[in-house]
Amino acid sequence: MKRLIERGLMFGNLIHVATPALVERYDRALEHLTGKHTALTDFHVDISGYSPEIGDELGDHQYLNQNGVNRQFILLTTDQKRAPLLNATFSTSHDILRRFIDTNEAQLFALTAVDAVAGELVNSVIHARDPQALFDIRTIRIEADTTGGTLKHAGELTSLVDRFRAEEDAWFDDVLIARMISLAEKSGDITRNAVKLTDTEFEQKNFWTSHFGGLYVFQDVDHPALISAGDKSVLGELPIKYVFDFSDRNRIAKFLAYNDLVEPIIKAPGLDAAAILQQKMDFIVIDTASEGGMDLTGLTRADLRRLARQHHSVLPQEYDGLAALLNWAENGGSWPRITSDHPAYFYTLRAADTPDRDLVNRMLAELTLLDIRQLFICNKPVFYRRYQSWPDAKKDYVADFLSREYQIDKAGARAALFGHEPDMTGTVPADPMPDLILRVGPWGAVGRI
Structure with missing residues (x-):
């Protein structure tokens, strides 16, 4: 693969992480998500924060994508939105991460200025043990926060501020006021700089997955079907009317034409x-x-x-x-x-x-x-x-x-x-x-x- 790497045809457009501050933030986020650490002082990351060098170091290139579902991510900079997604197991993952960063770019820029943002693309399936489980993945929800819990603290502070304003005797509640001050030191002034991430839920209806030899799932079309790159006979009973594999050329052609x-x-x-x-x-x-x-x-x-x-x-x-x-x-x-x-x-x-x-x-x-x-x-x-x-x-x-x-x-x-x-x-x-x-x-x- 050396020819491809030298010409920028493989591992191209990755983000270089080389400064001690960013390396330290990445390592803290890595420990937060996986319990692991890196001893590397510079490496490259994709849009999700996955690094091929760290994958080699850990002997685990799925360290942010265990079981191939519920991909975790580490954001050090919003510039990661321009990077590819390596080792993708779902075709929708890159677009979801890109849209999430685009929509929340101002908030993420502020958060990553002082800390890494760590998160996960969460769905109801922990492990795709059989093809039927793929049809349970309908909604992808992004859960994210800094490793210091800035968003969590901001959310709690917002609730306490509302309570402070609503309760008649709140001025005399020393415990409430002390807690608000403590949270404000961690989250900043939420009245002037509200920190909240939006657009964190995404539907996944039509997608490709690398699971089970490669499957193309089309649910949101007039004539739904699943198309397998491998032998369809090993997939078992599926909750979709039409199941083809690449040997079904006529049926795939009709499926593409009908839709x-x-x-x-x-x-x-x-x-x-x-x-x-x-x-x-x-x-x-x-x-x-x-x-x-x-x-x-x-x-x-x-x-x-x-x-x-x-x-x-x-x-x-x-x-x-x-x-x-x-x-x-x-x-x-x-x-x-x-x-x-x-x-x-x-x-x-x-x-x-x-x-x-x-x-x-x-x-x-x-x-x-x-x-x-x-x-x-x-x-x-x-x-x-x-x-x-x-x-x-x-x-x-x-x-x-x-x-x-x-x-x-x-x-x-x-x-x-x-x-x-x-x-x-x-x-x-x-x-x-x-x-x-x-x-x-x-x-x-x-x-x-």
Whole structure:
């Protein structure tokens, strides 16, 4: 994985914790949540405060996510909202943490100025012992406070202030007044600087989980279903009408269509579909060539066409299906009939613009494993797992391609492939670098490799 780390394709955008004050606060919060300590003097953390270095130190990379549910978190700075979530077991966890930080940024900024904020994403399930338990996770509630209990003290002080104002003889209650003074020393002046966290409950209806081999749960759609990346027969009886696995291609295709969750790439507005189809085909050629032990260094688009001609007999059916679709798009050839039975079918789709777009693109990436770009962008856990088994030639090619063609303009690449996404303010941005895209296409210089 060294190639990926060096190019910022793995463990990128983590927050560096290096000052003695922040390290001490983190260690205090770590002890508060887990009873453990770290002896490290600098490390990196993700949005939840998980650190790969501390995971190595403790020999436990689930130290903030025991059993894969009720994830705990440590906030040292609101800048963590820009960091990824590593070792995610639920697709909703990152969005919940990001929304929580965004909504309470002013309060959290004040709290983290003097202490770490430690908390937990709480649900009614302590351990997902069977798939049925996942359907009991309906609401995620965030419980958080500083390690010194600032919010707890502020809440108690607020109650005592209300009592002081309501009771006629409160001025003569020395015990009440002494307690109020003591709490005020810990929480500050709540009349001028009210400290209260809001938006701490979130619904979880449609989500992916890594439990039980990877499950996609769609409950809040017109036609609900669960789709398993593994064998559905081992899941047992579930409280949902339709259960599919990846072998049920026709049924998954119907599910996506009935719920209007996908659209054909070739018909997506404002999209250079031909360039994207060609790039998908190039990835398929690269996969075939690397499996044959070929040197992939310095390949051009002409080289890839030559390889495709020479080795057409061993190229998978996905290549032929995409080639036929590309011929229709570029040359007005016959419209290819690519049904859900065809291996290329899911390569021709992208998620429609719905609230579940990221979840659908994540599943599509797992159904189109040869498209390494979409797999990396939409489903990093599967990408990293597959990357480890690739030949060195393919590892080099993929790492170079992603660092050159994706890292330089992530927003532009994602917008071109998946449609516009809200920025940090919640507004839809204008086309990123439109002049450059018009000149070289949405994927950079697609004419070279």
